[in-house]
């Protein structure tokens with residue numbers, strides 16, 4: 259009898275297939291192999307047949323042989339279990355999860371070099387505007403032709419033309435250069451007594467090599483990073499790998515710097531902005547075990563660490579850990595599952611832990627370590643609410659007199675200030691004064707947002723761009739367009755008007771779109787080149803600027819609109835985090851929160867510093883409503899380019915909802931974004947008791963239905979917002 263192997267191929271549309279293993283090949287579960295599929299060959303991973311049923315049973319004599327086995331360590335059993343769990347829990351195709359582990363088949367390629375391209379400094383004889391733009395944007399950077407084209411925002415043809423013209427040259431880059439080993443003894447801090455106790459407990463958990471979810475709950479500036487660094491040091495000493503997950507790639511660069519100051523070398527970085535050569539080098543070092551510490555965005559969670567000893571989820575409350583397309587998983591939850599499969603501790607660090615996490619602590623399922631005070635002389639900032647109804651800003655302005663006065667004082671003292679408004683662009687809505695016409699995205703249920711700096715209207719959901727028209731497209735009135743409400747650019751205008759001498763910087767995903775840009779911002783802040791930062795949620799997290807002593811929250815009510823389940827919690831977290839940027843050094847900090855509703859529980863909790871009663875009330879409300887973490891939701895999103903098809907399918911799903919006790923189905927109704935990227939979206943919401951295996955119910959239910967080819971049905975298990 260021939261040996262057979264079941265292989266999960268990197269193709270989400272396919273189930274696992276069986277192959278013949280010829281004598282020259284050695285495989286075991288986890289082996290990474292190359293298998294024929296039709297005329298092509300595809301990478302895949304050998305799986306235990308009993309754990310991955312195949313629906314295409316093929317007789318021994320008709321099996322095709324495996325084409326090859328990669329010279330790479332097999333995926334370990336803990337990672338295979340994690341892939342199965344993720345696929346099962348989030349109702350995703352196992353191959354789609356596997357794809358995240360293998361990162362991109364390019365990482366599997368064994369060659370030791372990659373050809374990249376970079377500018378030579380020669381100006382080509384024919385310098386078209388596109389060529390000029392490409393050379394300017396590429397600057398000193400290098401990468402594949404495709405990567406340079408993306409950086410320069412030109413076609414690959416333009417880059418190839420520049421290669422021919424001698425303005426860009428090929429260079430060979432090694433992808434197997436070793437990574438330096440971080441040194442736990444490089445510069446350990448003097449820990450305070452409280453910090454020391456927490457750090458010792460964490461290091462102890464690492465040495466024990468047991469599953470242990472731990473909430474590291476410390477106020478902003480209490481030194482959580484320094485403390486969990488001691489756990490990382492313990493892992494390095496025992497030769498085991500650590501993964502640190504960050505919510506935002508913009509935070510990677512400051513983290514690398516900080517890590518290098520403590521351990522002498524930077525860790526291995528993993529995020530979507532890596533070049534292919536960097537990606538391949540990092541992936542192989544992670545798989546071989548050489549990369550002792552990896553810091554990354556959520557996608558780093560599924561990588562094949564050879565010997566993982568510790569996972570840290572920093573800013574664990576952050577909403578960006580929830581992936582909203584493809585496999586819709588929550589990285590915080592998956593991190594804890596990985597910890598369980600690997601038998602290792604998982605540290606969730608946060609100053610404002612999610613209610614879900616607090617509940618796990620309350621039930622005794624997670625351990626909690628607390629750091630109640632800021633480190634050193636730094637104290638918690640003073641927080642004051644500014645009532646926008648009692649003392650409004652002047653007409654057409656957004657900053658209340660008291661905040662303006664404080665900004666002026668800070669400027670005089672040479673201290674830095676931060677204005678927080680979670681709205682990119684100049685104004686969230688543009689309309690015609692004459693006829694009331696509003697500019698809407700043609701592809702989405704969303705307004706076009708004015709970005710005055712680049713003179714465009716932009717849709718924040720699909721990226722659709724429009725030039726601001728000279729006349730109203732509806733009534734043809736000229737110069738009749740007015741901006742409604744403020745975005746960060748408008749606040750920057752107001753700051754420029756009030757303080758022409760101040761050096762202001764806008765910080766949003768428009769300006770900080772790469773780790774390099776983020777590093778530049780940090781350097782300018784640290785160098786004292788910026789007086790006033792005006793930023794979105796991007797500036798609320800992680801940063802540590804000792805000379806930043808004033809924070810103004812421009813519109814604290816913004817997050818409470820829409821009224822979804824988590825609105826109050828999210829508002830509290832966001833404002834507490836941004837307030838936490840103030841007064842982190844020797845100088846004390848002040849925070850002003852502008853609001854129309856100073857009596858709202860969120861504002862009261864922030865001003866009084868009494869987070870506990872706020873959380874207690876929120877938790878109780880959730881319990882009463884059977885909302886997470888006491889009950890669970892799943893969204894079923896039905897989308898199609900044709901409204902009718904979406905509605906029909908959603909109705910079909912609604913009609914066939916199984917009658918299960920402890921489960922309700924609401925809808926269908928238009929989804930919160932009823933149209934997105936040209937697709938009409940309908941939604942059903944499933945609400946169930948915690949104990950119900952709702953995935954199984956949904957799998958059976960949807961599995962028995964059919965819908966038109968163009969209709970997409972996606973299930974969002976534990977949706978973040980709805």
Ligand code: ADP
Nearest residue numbers: 447448449450478479480481482483484633802
């Ligand atoms: P958190 O992550 O809790 O907001 P950080 O870890 O960023 O706090 O610490 C705040 C600041 O205090 C950082 O600049 C950090 O380097 C410093 N710090 C914290 N603990 C110590 C310590 N034990 N020794 C020296 N500096 C410390």
Ligand code: ZN
Nearest residue numbers: 699702717720
């Ligand atoms: Zn759009």
